[in-house]
Amino acid sequence: METTLTGNTFKNFINNEWVESHSQKTIKSINPANKEEVVGYVQSSTEEDLNHAVEAAHHAKKAWRKAGQVARGQYLYKVADILEENLDDIAETMTREMGKTLPEAKGETARGVAILRYYAGEGMRKDGDVIPSSDKDALMFTKRTPLGVVGVITPWNFPVAIPIWKIAPALVYGNTIVFKPATEGAVTAAKVIECFTKAGLPEGVLNFVTGSGSVIGQSLIDHEKLDAITFTGSETVGKNVAKSAAARGIKFQLEMGGKNPVIVADDADIDSAVAAVISGGLRSTGQKCTASSRVIVQDGVYDYFKAKLVDAVQNITVGDGLQEGIWMGPCASESQFNTVKGYIEKGKAEGASLLYGGEQLTDEEHANGFYMTPAVFEEVTSDMAIAREEIFGPVIALIKASSLEEAIEVANDTKYGLSASIFTTNINALLEFVDDIEAGLVRVNAESAGVELHAPFGGMKASSSGSREQGEAAKEFFTEIKTVFIKGS
């Protein structure tokens, strides 16, 4: 990739220029597979940098709104092509920066390309409806209008897909942006932003500022010229984002944690259920908000399912995600590794039984990385921390249930409600599940993770702020509706 960015130091992008922070300081991003390796340096930005970015977005908003939806969509087609040309480099950077395996990183980057093309197409779709007026001589219609300057705060676990599924709809519907990525994924994010910049967006339309969440993130939300904020990350930070945004009366959208259940009924296809729990629970080292973390198994198949699951988990290869043959990479950071380790200890202390894994790998090949073997607990009860709190790591908790009703009750016994899945061949059971489960994503004979870019994405209860992202749902957040009534004089 051409270096509008210098070497492995990545700058902020403000008003169409790559600029250093006023702090003259950078933050080091390291490889979780090998902590000795520096992936790059990003700017440790100040409030002053952030203010420049918001001012730039504010000045650009009128012209961008007036550019029209069709023209805005055309930019996104260009970005998609540029991202596709740079897919290998960006995917490799993602693997080196946050640890997911290269095939997963390539898949995610390709998904970013597809999301861009989907929203590019939105450029040519309707932006309002004609509604018959009770006055026969009048014309009444709705017209969608952008919110203005939108703040985008994203996590590190999908450093390409999540920023794109927020930025692409925000842009096509006419908003300008200040984007603050997770520090842990900021080098990858800078490379994604470079694809946008190469498409020739007008000055100030897309601004990129890296730095500490508590400084840059909070100042962004509190900025008087910010018109809306979209956030994905932890529940703790999300709640604070909501409080600050509500205090200022701006629109906000939050996607936060999950404690996603998978029910395995007595009549399930056990091989499919095992494969789905492994993929849903352990892909990306369990670091997905949609990850399967509680597996509620009916007692008729419990022992058979458990034996097959443990057998399959034992075969998982853990290592550097850039290497062929590695199925699961390291935890994304030392702090994430310590969090997971803490939950393994808590699980044991609270009386759950560790069937397999949960061990730090310290041999020569793994000594420099944040590697943990995938863990499977049994005898887990709903009151234990490992059954209640989002771990965001490779930990599966098995819970036994004696009936479908009990399984659904246990599944719903959580403050979260993002994704839930059931494995059954009984139509009545699946219909009951679809009806009774408290989750935004309801999956039958499919893993709890896995998101379709053109379908609404989001959760119930503490998982989201009630709104949905992606597909057509994005339009609801990134626009407001004007109802226009016109009568000739």
Ligand SMILES: NC(=O)C1=CN([C@@H]2O[C@H](COP(=O)(O)OP(=O)(O)OC[C@H]3O[C@@H](n4cnc5c(N)ncnc54)[C@H](OP(=O)(O)O)[C@@H]3O)[C@@H](O)[C@H]2O)C=CC1
């Ligand atoms: N739902 C999901 O998809 C995700 C859930 N999580 C959950 O959160 C836990 C912790 O992960 P973590 O990365 O620390 O998540 P955070 O919620 O801390 O980070 C998410 C984003 O918010 C930013 N941020 C941090 N503090 C503030 C603040 N006060 N105001 C505004 N923005 C802020 C972060 O910046 P910075 O990186 O600079 O701190 C990052 O860009 C995980 O273990 C997991 O349970 C995490 C990631 C994704």
Ligand SMILES: O=C(O)CCC(=O)C(=O)O
């Ligand atoms: O399951 C997925 O593909 C997306 C999950 C997600 O959005 C997240 O973990 O933040």
